[in-house]
Amino acid sequence: MKASTFVYPWDVTGDPGAPARIAALGVEQVTLAAAYHSTRALTPRHPRRRIVTAEHAAVLYPPDGRWAGRALRPYPAGDWAPGDAYGEAAEALAATGLEVHTWVVLAHNSRLGAEHPDTSVVNAYGDRYPWAPCVAQPATRAYLVDLAAEAAVRPGAAGVELESLGWYGLQHLHAHDKTGGVGLGDAGLYLMALCFCPACRDGYGAQGLDADVLAAVVREALEPLWRGAPDDRGWSGVVELLGEETAAATRAWRDERARTLQEAAVAAVRAAAPTGFQVLLHADPVTHHVGANPGVDPAHVLSVADGVVVPCSGGPGLLTPFAEQGREGAVLAANFGVVSGMGGSPGTLTADMARARALGATEVRLYHAGLASDADLEAVREALAGR
Template sequence: MKTSVFLYPWDVVGDPDAPARVADLGVQQVTLASAYHSTRALTPRHPRRRVVTAEHAAVLYPPDSARWAGHELRPYPAGDWAPGDAYGEAARALAAAGLEVHSWVILAHSSRLGAEHPATSVVNAYGDRYPWAPCIARPVVSAYLVELAAEAAVRPGAYGVELESCGWYGFGHLHAHDKTAGIGLGDAAQYLMSLCFCTACREGYAGLGASPDELAAAVRRALEPAWATGGSAEAGRAAVERLLGEDLAAVTFDWRSGVARTLQETAVAAVRAAARPGFQVLLHADPEPYRAGANVGVEPAHILRVADGVVLPCTGGAAQAMLSPFAGHGTESSVLAANFNVVSGMGGNPAGLAEDAERARSLGATELRLYHAGLASDADLAAVAEGLRNSRTGG
């Protein structure tokens, strides 16, 4: 199985040893961020720094001003955390070490976009805006995301792209000094808190025969016990139907899945139109269509007809739940990439990589993704190299 590690450009730029260090792990590919959200990251081996603060969502290369002329929404250039063409500089260095480089593009996740253009954000049933979550039902947002996908994906030297957040984002979000854990919200309650009630979504619900005001009231009623008791652990589509009622739940499923399918089809088509033949397009995904977040909910049969494959979060014993729904829906060339966290300090298990890789292979995985070579300690990277040597994935 081909194996790729995730990297940021700042993990490579200014560290001449980084490309060889990555290649020595036994991987064949790097998935390199070209458009990324705000973050604070450690760089444990960089010769000049230890902490990088990316203050806002940005493209990590110079955006094409001609491409964006006339667009209401435009990507933000990076600040000093990724100046100039940081992506291009890192990509060239990695390619010189014999690594195949694919771009990594974050789409519907940008707090700065929501702060500067509040009308673009998801609005929950209580009227609260989520500035980190652009509403993909709004035409101006979807047009921006499609254009961003095409530009950020097809960077010089890239052989493919992984599109993250190519769908709905919602309540779940790692925010500065987050204070949301006092009420435990399970999968179903997270969905209700992620439903959007902006003007575009209200019109969408009405077009499917539901009163948006009644739907919002039903969401608030369904969540009320969680605020009183300290949380709700219910999970799954059936739990959403119990909380909201089958008819109203069906309206939300139909509206949101239709909007997400359209964005995914349009974004993939735009990337392919801009790329050379054979350019690989994958989506970070979850096989439950109603889920929101970085790994967007998809319909497995549909997405494998649209994209070349998916990257699925498999850490913590999730491989079967993630991989099995895609069985039988793709072609012989469809990519099912099992993504494992290998940063022990972030909940990963690099020592178990060989076992995890073999388990994923047995469940239909065709490739591996390892998150994240730039954040991992030396001990984590040593465990990764040993795990790849001890499995059949290293070559």
């Protein structure tokens, strides 16, 4: 299986040894961040630093003139990735023979939500999620589509992986996060992800729902969970809490908005890209899921994109619905964490890759070469050498 590792530009810029060290892992490809959310990251081998603080979501290259006069536009990076940090890193990595693909994070941007609060998801209680742009809003959709095209098609890139191209919800690692005190379960997280911004309220209306009534029903359904009642029923729990018709109507609105955004973003990337440019989406086959790997319909997404990157931290089972489509030539990339300190398991990578291959994986993604310890990277080298 072809292997790629995720990398940040700041893992490479200023560290002449980084490209060769990454290539020595045995990967054929790097997936290099071109547009990324705010983060605080280790750089355990960099000659000049150990911590990078990316203060806000930013593009890691100079944005072009398409954004002139627009209220919603990407933010340039600060001193954590100045100038064309992406381009500098990509050139150095390509010089070792590695194929470079862009890594583009889309509907996940806390600064956008802070400066343009009307763009954010609003839950049934009226709380805004500034990290989560509402993908139903026309202006936000136009911004995300243009950002996808610009950030994806960087000079020399052979493809792109689009992350967070869909709905985002409550799940968000935030500074000093303290939202884990109540276990909402899958159904509760869906209810907390339902958006009630003006665009979504109109959307529910088009589905025959009164948005005020729906918000009240959602709040009532969540009340037992706040008191500690366990709920791990998944979609069946949503149906029981909202009723079958209401639950289906919310899904109809949200699924259509996500699907058409994905179609538009992929089309925009293809229009800007050279022939043969590969377009993958980070995706979860459970269609009501939200977050960095938004839920998709496997048949639909594989008819739009060249393939998917599938989260496999809990095992490779999520690959199966995509593999069952039998789409010839589709890329099914199993994404494994290899940073022990972040819950990854580089020591089991050989077995994990074998299980993923048996379930239809054609490629593997490794998160994340820049964050991993030397011991983690050695385990990766051994696993890839034995493929």
